[in-house]
Amino acid sequence: MNNEVLNAGADPMGAAIYDYHFNGDADTLIVHSSMFEDDEIPVPDLFRSFEDMPDLEQIALEEARGRILDVGAGSGCHSIALSEMGKEAVAVDISPLSVEVMCDRGVDARQINLYDESFTEKFDTVLMLMNGTGIIGTLENMPAFFRRIRELLAPDGCVLIDSSDLRYLFEEEDGSLMIDLADDYYGLLDYQMEYKGVKGEPFDWLYVDFDTLAFYAEENGFCAELVAEGEHYDYLARLKDVSCVDRD
Ligand code: SAH
Numbered sequence: 001m002n003n004e005v006l007n008a009g010a011d012p013m014g015a016a017i018y019d020y021h022f023n024g025d026a027d028t029l030i031v032h033s034s035m036f037e038d039d040e041i042p043v044p045d046l047f048r049s050f051e052d053m054p055d056l057e058q059i060a061l062e063e064a065r066g067r068i069l070d071v072g073a074g075s076g077c078h079s080i081a082l083s084e085m086g087k088e089a090v091a092v093d094i095s096p097l098s099v100e101v102m103c104d105r106g107v108d109a110r111q112i113n114l115y116d117e118s119f120t121e122k123f124d125t126v127l128m129l130m131n132g133t134g135i136i137g138t139l140e141n142m143p144a145f146f147r148r149i150r151e152l153l154a155p156d157g158c159v160l161i162d163s164s165d166l167r168y169l170f171e172e173e174d175g176s177l178m179i180d181l182a183d184d185y186y187g188l189l190d191y192q193m194e195y196k197g198v199k200g201e202p203f204d205w206l207y208v209d210f211d212t213l214a215f216y217a218e219e220n221g222f223c224a225e226l227v228a229e230g231e232h233y234d235y236l237a238r239l240k241d242v243s244c245v246d247r248d
Contacts, residue, residue, distance in 0.1 A: 001137075001144045003115040005094040012195035014097030016043045017075045021101040030194040032202075046074050050081040056236040057129050059228050060160045061085065063238070066124025069152060071114050072135050076102035078127060079109070090121070115148055122154040132161040133213065137204040139185050146220035150241055159239040160227070163187075165209035168233050185212070210235050 006014065013029060020026040026043040033039070050058060061081055066088075070079045073091035075098065082089040083106075091102055092112040102109035112119050114135055126149060128135060136145045149159055166187045170178045179186050187207035193200045214224035214237075223245055227236040 001115040001141055001148075003113045003117070005111050005113055006096060006200070008096045010198065010200050011095050011097050012193040012198050012200045013041075013074070014093075014095035014099075014101075015198065016041075016195045017046055017095075017101050018097040020044065020047065021075065021104065027196055032192040032194060032199075034190055036189075046077065048077050050084070053077075053081070054230065054234075056162050056228055056230050056234060060127060060129055060162065060236055061087075063160055063227065064089075064125040064127055066157070067122075067154070068125045068127055069121075069123040071126060071128045071132070072130075073102060073107070073109065074098055074130070076105050076107040076109060078129055079107045080105060083107075089127075090123070092119070115144070117148070117151065120151070122157070123152055124154050124157045126152055126157070126159040128159065128161040131163050131205070131207060133163040133208045134205040136206050136208070138188060138206060139208075139212075139216070141206075142216040143220055146217070146222055146239075149239065150221075153241060153244075156244045157240075160236060161213075161239060162234065162236045163206075163208050163210075163213065164230075164232070164234040166207045166233070167209065187212075209233075210237060213237060 016026045016029040020043045029041045029043055031039045068089040070089050070091040073093050076091055079089040079091040091107050091109040093099055094113050096111050099109045099111040189205045191205045192202040210226055217224040221242050222239050223242050225238040227238050229235045
């Protein structure tokens, strides 16, 4: 598993977040993928307040308790909402420019990769939002992800993570699915960000349906609970180490 951080010169999303925060405006943040047409991430959305967040994110913030780790925190929107709720969060992100913005916004933010084992603190809640399963990258990385999460969780801790089932992209009008079983899992995307002509490194970004996530959780000694479902194949899940669940 890659456990590196980004350089400021190749940090397109961070550069967009930086411009929006420090200069009051940002250019277009483009997402390239070999599977889709180019798409755009509206930069103001990365600065959403609690009221502007989708229901699933609001539920996750309400459910979060104890010492909270906000993984891939971006502009820090969730950490800030948590602190307004009187909760204590630490934010980590591989993006140096995002971390600079979060620190300026008063967030306890560190430039750390989730998979960097030298980060040894423990948390009661690990929060992974805005397709949090993206950071797992591929299905092959599931064991490494669960191993890492086990290291980060305090006894009785849990992960709150959201994702979407991308099956709707392959659904025919009659409801049948146009998925080639010989292909890679249909939620596995490759992304590359671009901002102001600077492209970041391409990376794997996993969308995973709840049943598949629950299958891998069980394989790796965790259990997955469906906390809530959104309006469009999206959901929020809670992951807990089975040895903690047994003690409940
Ligand atoms: N959670 C934020 C941002 C989501 S975008 C929000 O909801 O608005 C995903 C973020 O994850 C980016 O800021 C990216 O830099 C960060 N990221 C990607 N891989 C990571 C990793 N392995 N460890 C920590 N952060 C990571």
